[in-house]
Amino acid sequence: MALKNVISISGGKDSTAMLLLALERDAPEMVVVFADTGHEHPETYRYIDYLERATGVAIRRVMPDFSRDFERKRSYIAEHWPEDIRQRAIEALVPTGIPFLDLAMLKGRFPSTKAKFCTEHLKVLPIQQQVDMPLLAAGHDVVSWQGVRRDESPARSRLGEWEELDLGVMAYRPILDWDVERVFAMHRKHGIEPNPLYSQGMSRVGCMPCIHARKQELREIASRFPEEIERVAEWERIVSRAAKRGVATFWAARGEADVSLMRHGIHSAVEWSRTTRGGRQFDLIAATSDGNTECSSVYGLCE
Template sequence: MKNVVQLSGGKDSTAMLLMMLERGISVDDIVFCDTGKEFPQMYDHLEKVEKYIGKTITVLNPEKSFDYYFLEHIRTSGDYKGVAGYGWPGHKRRWCTKILKTEPFRKYIGKEKHNLFIGIAADEAHRVKKYKYPLVDWNVTEAEALSYCYKHGFNWNGLYEDFRRVSCYLCPLQRKNDWRILRKKYPDLWNDAMRLDLQSCFKLRDKYSLHDLERRAFAVEDLFIDMFDVA
């Protein structure tokens, strides 16, 4: 049975991969599911990881783009049957994870027997399910995982200095101040988010559009932080 590492590219999965190799645990495949909306620094990071470990990372892509599912896909069931686009994902409708990550991985792995290793730190042991979570077993916290990566020369070109998590830059589950940082320091990515927001008939977190937030932020910038409650 082969060992497969599910690499998100963040601090936890990166630290897990490096620690596994450091401990002599065999890694037969490393899989990264590309949403198409990753920070540019993430792609640089993945290349750096490949060179460091001397192994190729398998990059999986969904059948169609994030933009297609966000704006164009026609729903076939439920309350929004016939409506175009899933719009902004949310806690109860995380279509992005299912369509852009879970389904491509399942299609790739097929029925091949494997051990799946996932990078969840000891801080979030409550998220552990049926797979293998070395960081939890080794009691490695998120802070320790990040420190470990920094010591091994991986810094994501400063992403973790701005954000607590560095997943898809459109993630609606990110902290409330992250959108503010994205707008101020990553204008190209913010503009992409605004483009999608303008075309979608669904609100961000069912309350506000990004355009609503930006208009109010320009009026009184500090209000941007308090406009909607993101954990």
């Protein structure tokens, strides 16, 4: 059976450059995949459509289906949770079809820098289950192309160009030693526009916002895209109704026992991001880079 080259793209500059490299090399049997978290900026969805048209390559969108998990969770709550909160949570636990929101409802919390379950459940597993495993089951060898670069972070600087992953999939990281200039040069060479979010002040493209957003990134997002903040504020209300303790903030409030959406929700985080105060009132929205601001998954699926 033929080898399949699975090219994972995020809508960001690095994975786009990698896709262009794969096309340049005429990589055989390409399967181009975009794992949709449901928490991307609308520009990114438009950009994926644009990439498909501009390159002429079909891009497969994958997302998890949590409907069975919702059934299981409702049954569990009905049997095990205290009576006074049971009804509220069961009524709230209705899948929306938005993967990031549904996952947060199921967990009763948002992912965080300490509980980084988002990449695994929203990107790694859907690609493994919906793309890699069927290809392996059909007898193919699978090479997973990953657009990560060493100069992005200390964790990524230690990655190898080739690595055997779970299930026997081989990771291939062909732009590991590229710098950012080379990445954008690759776009120019092929006449492909970068995601417009870069020219709108974003330093990276991914969930809007990512749990790893820095203080200044959050400030920028809030001033340019207030509708994204409002969307997350609404998600905080929805997830709170499904959470056992009745409150779930997008960023965990540090060292606070009495948490509320009013004082610790995303609007408060935005207010803090506009101050010159340092410290970390919210979970790792650091004022400066500390080398831990991206997903550390070996799949490198988040920019």
